[in-house]
Amino acid sequence: MENTPDALVRHFIEAxxxxxxxxxxxxVTEDFEYDNVPMxxxxxxxxxxxxxxxxxxxxxxxxxxxxxxxxxxxxDDAIVMNERDDRVEIHGRWATLPVAGIFKIxxxxxxxxxxxxxxxxxxxxxTPPS
Numbered sequence: 001m002e003n004t005p006d007a008l009v010r011h012f013i014e015a016x017x018x019x020x021x022x023x024x025x026x027x028v029t030e031d032f033e034y035d036n037v038p039m040x041x042x043x044x045x046x047x048x049x050x051x052x053x054x055x056x057x058x059x060x061x062x063x064x065x066x067x068x069x070x071x072x073x074x075x076d077d078a079i080v081m082n083e084r085d086d087r088v089e090i091h092g093r094w095a096t097l098p099v100a101g102i103f104k105i106x107x108x109x110x111x112x113x114x115x116x117x118x119x120x121x122x123x124x125x126x127t128p129p130s
Contacts, residue, residue, distance in 0.1 A: 002075070002108075003075060004071070004075060005071040005072075005073060005074070005075055005078035005079075005080045005103075005105045006069060006071045006080060008027065008075065008080075008105060008108070008109075008110065009069065009071070009080045009082065009103050009105075009110070010066065010069070011027070012024055012027050012103075012110060013064055013066060013082075013084070015027070016052065016062075016064065017062050017063065017064050019056050019062065021048070021049040021052055021053060021056075022049070024048065024049070024052075025045035025046070025048055025049050026045070027109060027110055028045050028048060028109055028110045028111070028113075029106055029107075029109045029110065029111040030044065030045065031043070031044070031111065032044055032045060032047075032048060032109075032110065032111055032112070032113070033111070033112045033113070033114075034047065034048050034051060034113050035112070035113070035114040035115070036051075036115055037114060037115060037116045037117070038116075038117065038118070038119035038122075039119065039122075048113075058090050058126060059088045059089060059090055060089045060090070060092070061087075061088065061089030061094065062087070062088055062089075063087040063088075064084055064085070064086045064087065065084060065085045065087070066082050066083075066084050067082075067083045067084060067085060068082060068083045069081070069082040069083075070082075073105065075105060075107075075108050076105075076106070076107055076108065077105065077106060077107075078104070078105040079102065079103070079104055079105070080102070080103040080105065081100070081101065081102050081103075082100070082101045082103075083098075083099070083100055083101075084098075084099045084100075084101060085097070085098060085099075086098075086099050086117075088125065090125050090126060091128050091129055093125075093129070095121075095124075095125040097117050097118075097121055097122055097125070098117065098118070098121075099115050099116065099117045100115070100116045100117070101113065101114065101115045101116075102114045102115075
């Protein structure tokens with residue numbers, strides 16, 4: 001277990017970049033909420049892995065960079081906010097999705113992950129070139 005909210009979220013993002021969905025799922029609560037704001041919500045560790053497995057299967061490369069991150073609270077009860085550049089390679093081309101993320105931490109696990117980004121940007125990236 002990570003000892004600070006900041007470290008927990010950084011470790012979570014690193015696991016996702018490595019596509020280690022089992023590790024990522026172990027870092028969230030049973031009642032975890034994943035809110036991909038423009039796309040919809042899913043709930044629980046298995047919904048996290050199901051949602052991301054589908055998206056990650058489209059990606060031949062993933063490189064998410066945390067540009068800025070701040071946190072408030074302790075590992076038992078905290079909020080972490082970050083600004084990221086989520087870079088993905090899909091259909092042979094790299095694209096960057098600017099993202100603002102909010103994470104709620106409860107007793108050493110992530111109970112909420114909410115990402116804000118432009119829906120059309122990701123739709124364009126996922127659409128095969130003509």
